[in-house]
Amino acid sequence: MIYFDFAATTPLDPEAAEVFVQASTEFFGNSSSLHDFGGQSQDLLENCREELANLLGVNKKGLYFTSGGSEGNFLAIEALLSAPKKNGKHIIAGMAEHSSIHGVLNRLEGYSITYLPLNSSGLIDIEELKRAITPQTILVAVQHVNSEIGTIQPIEEIAGICREHDIHLHSDFVQSFGKIDLKKIAPLVSSFSFSGHKIYGPKGVGGVYVDPAISWSAFFPGGSHERGFRPGTVNVPAIASMTAAAQKLTSQLVQSCDRFLELRTILVQSLDPIKNFVHIYQAAPDSQLPSIIGLRISEIEGQWMMLECNRYGFAISTGSACQIGMQAPAKVTQALGLSPQEAKEFIRISFGKTTKREDVVKLGETIVDIVKKFKL
Template structure:
């Protein structure tokens, strides 16, 4: 099976796996325990925090480890809401945010908050003017994903964060798809909070983190919590943190190399689909506003679920969107943000590749999709 779903999850890096086992057996103490074994674990934890803070370009005092990106989004947003810059109950969010953010916002609506959702333009990007026009006197928070996980478009976070700062609005961004793929250090100092995840960067599943600017005097969502300075309950998963840190060091060290190769692979798969180009619709932005290793597209007349199953039959693993959205009856949020019809939304598929992906695999996938599309066209006529 050839894997093309790296936006959903990545295989664990072998070196990170070795670190996980080593930390699990040699640094197994509870990092909050006061004895020497606990102290060794605590020292490793703080070393990882310092290293991750450097990779992210932030103050380590604001960096907290969580069970992943979803929990990071939840706790970071709640932290910002606990210390608003002004009174109000209005929130602005991207229409295509991750399901974890939409879940939080739905609950907040029940608590009396009002939410304004911003759509994408035709290139899959949020227009900063739309954010500016959506601001009300009682707007206290904006939550906009850095890189969309389904089409790979990169939002203009610098401009969006600047607008929020000028209007005394906290700004949260989900960096789960961007960290490790692009250098985020020019953006992280501009936001109030962000989240990231280990399993998107060849680290373990069940580990991630969130950053909240230390200047923000947030209150714990779970009172009485002692771990991670009260940010979250539960014994800290030091082995997974050590493994994630190792994976983060490796992937950030090859960002430029990967980006060049991913551009080549992207061009190759799109060129392979040229024979059916009139039926292929790729949702993407230009130049630096597009992450090259995520391709969100549809082929007119072919449902994405059917295309995914046929690709699977031929030995190719692709997806119909975010794995956190699969199984829901509603269309992926990105298709709504793009203004697609229900029928067009059902045709959506996602191809994403990673460090192990080869040109031969890309060429084989292109040939496989062409075969499926041509067979479908013939069967439709018959």
């Protein structure tokens, strides 16, 4: 079985795994305990906080560790809503946001929410965003990189618009963390979330940055961990492992991008025999994460194509793993304005560190064979 679903999750890096085991056995004390064992764990925790803050170009005082991206999105939005820059009850969000964003927004009472679609290139229309802003708008939530099609939203430009109107900006950095240099844009947002298992770190760990200038109120009252941001004993071994994985992946950004661009080109070329049936949803190269390819094949349901590929030894997906078991199509297909039938045809292929050229060629040839057998 050859894995092409790295946008869903990644294998734990061996070096990160070693860090996890070492931290679990040698730094097992509760980081909030006052004895020496707790102090050692606390020192390691703060070292990780500082290292990640340096990688992201932010103040470590605003960095909090969570159980992952979904919890991070929830807590970040709740924190921003507890300390708005002005009075108001209007929120703007991307229609293609991760399900955790939709989840927290759907539970809010008394707020009006405007959802922005994506244009044909998979990007939010900046002019449409400007038109959606009202004097009551207090929060904009736009993910940096879409997990289904890999398009990169212009967060720097959006952040500037939000500053002009005294609006908080939250951005989901889960798909861009470790894959794009975030130092320029991370300090521009009010908050962002990230996750460990997308970057060859362990599952069940992630983080949130909230601008230290924001005087937020805790969603869970009475918590003593992470300066009250969330309750529960801090998972220091997983945080240390995630930090090691982030350092390693960030050091390879340029080489990885070049390699993924090559692999993307190879896959697209391999699909040339069925190009009349293939529809790839993507932006211009400077607004596209090359490792994620979202596409549909006319008249072939994505779930059937995924199962056929699995039968031939290739693991692809029909979108975000968080949506499995739901009957509704991936949010990105709605944001792109696809019909219900077209939405059912959507599949996602994503590359990772271990993806080989020859495997990409084999996958492309397999998809072509499947389509030809189906169409004939």
